[in-house]
Amino acid sequence: QAIEDLGDKVTCLVCHRGHGAQHGDLLRLDPDRNQLCLSCHAEMQPELMGDGVQTAHGRLPTLSPPQVAVAAQFAARIGTDNVLLCATCHKTHGARTNEFLLAFDPAQHDTCADCHVDRQSVIGSSHDLRTDHPEVVNVIGVTPTQGGACSGCHTAHRAARVPQPSALDPAGQCTMCHVAGGLAADATLGAVNHPFDK
Secondary structure (H helix, E strand, O other): HHHHHOOOOHHHHHHHHHOOOOOOOHOOOHHHHHHHHHHHHHOHHHHHHOOOOOOOHHHOOOHHHHHHHHHHHHHOOOOOOEEEHHHHHEOOOOOOOOOOOEOOOOOOOHHHHHHHHHHHHHOOOOOOOOOOOOOOOOOOOOOHHHHHHHOOOOOOOOOOOOOOOOOOOOOOOOOOOHHHHHHHHHHHOOOOOOOOOO
């Protein structure tokens, strides 16, 4: 029976097959290529893998040895050749947080910075909104206190705020906050700004 034939009721049989399963744990689809997750969460496909998508999380990046070690702390699934999967960060069984079924609790652990060690300087900086805007919510309704240091600007799948493109900031990443009326209105972009390629 195809997954789409099971309706919208979530039961064991949505993911597992009692007889004839061709994958480990009696799974219906290959768990090492995100097929199983995306069969139900098809709306995530454009957000993770669409044209112009900036996040690498949905594009099956290869994890470095330190990133594999971080995933191992949470007994997370890693794909063949150390590929990042949906199930590396999310767990259908035994999740640490209920809302997003995360394998870790971002409020208790800066897991983003553990994997992205080149970004650890954000922790405790003015971009770590836990210091001065701990209760402001991002596009998925999460506060910096709940989501960790990086969640003020990023979610794992997209920008944490609606980009505000301008002549000074064509991508709109800085002007999400650094504009009059924004979270960083006291540090708005001036006529002289960081250079960018045209």
